Amino acid sequence: KNEVEQSPQNLTAQEGEFITINCSYSVGISALHWLQQHPGGGIVSLFMLSSGKKKHGRLIATINIQEKHSSLHITASHPRDSAVYICAAQDNYGQNFVFGPGTRLSVLP
Amino acid sequence: NAGVTQTPKFRILKIGQSMTLQCAQDMNHNYMYWYRQDPGMGLKLIYYSVGAGITDKGEVPNGYNVSRSTTEDFPLRLELAAPSQTSVYFCASSYRSDRGEQYFGPGTRLTVT
Numbered sequence: 001k002n003e004v005e006q007s008p009q010n011l012t013a014q015e016g017e018f019i020t021i022n023c024s025y026s027v028g029i030s031a032l033h034w035l036q037q038h039p040g041g042g043i044v045s046l047f048m049l050s051s052g053k054k055k056h057g058r059l060i061a062t063i064n065i066q067e068k069h070s071s072l073h074i075t076a077s078h079p080r081d082s083a084v085y086i087c088a089a090q091d092n093y094g095q096n097f098v099f100g101p102g103t104r105l106s107v108l109p
Numbered sequence: 110n111a112g113v114t115q116t117p118k119f120r121i122l123k124i125g126q127s128m129t130l131q132c133a134q135d136m137n138h139n140y141m142y143w144y145r146q147d148p149g150m151g152l153k154l155i156y157y158s159v160g161a162g163i164t165d166k167g168e169v170p171n172g173y174n175v176s177r178s179t180t181e182d183f184p185l186r187l188e189l190a191a192p193s194q195t196s197v198y199f200c201a202s203s204y205r206s207d208r209g210e211q212y213f214g215p216g217t218r219l220t221v222t
Binding site: 004033035041042043044045048086088095096097098099100101102 | 140142144149150151152153154157159165167168197199201210211212213215216
């Protein structure tokens with residue numbers, strides 16, 4: 001069974017800071033997903049990665065398959081980035097997902 | 110497109126009652142999923158479906174049943190509700206597993222007392 005860990009659990013940043021959230025998993029996967037859960041509870045998919053790096057606006061996600069590690073970076077953070085960020089490991093059959101516990105980010109103005 | 114819709118938004122059940130959580134998507138997605146999220150915990154997969162007529166268990170299927178008679182709908186049935194099933198339930202869908210960006214519904218908050 002895949003174990004997915006995230007660090008830090010909680011993160012408080014000042015507006016404009018560069019933020020990094022880390023995710024590690026224990027078993028080989030077909031893809032790694034990053035999700036954002038808003039304070040109201042809604043969940044949005046940010047990235048799906050199987051190798052390398054992806055960028056959407058101020059968000060960058062990277063994955064190192066050999067080290068079983070992924071990072072989510074937020075550049076020039078803004079209070080509207082305050083949310084819980086969740087990584088999820090998709091198994092090699094592509095159908096089962098194991099989720100990390102989430103990182104709660106607060107960006108202060 | 111409405112995306113993924115779930116009903117009801119909230120529900121309180123008594124121990125031993127049954128109910129069905131509804132989930133529908135209008136994106137012609139093949140893959141659909143049910144998750145539960147307990148307070149302070151990560152999402153856990155209950156059941157998933159790779160197409161109409163095909164379902165399979167996830168990590169925490171006990172106490173639940175699903176069916177997938179159409180591409181659009183994926184209801185989750187709770188039989189004999191227990192306090193341990195108090196949770197927020199999310200339905201999600203994706204087009205295919207290797208293009209697996211998931212689209213989530215708004216969630217159903219269920220309390221069993």
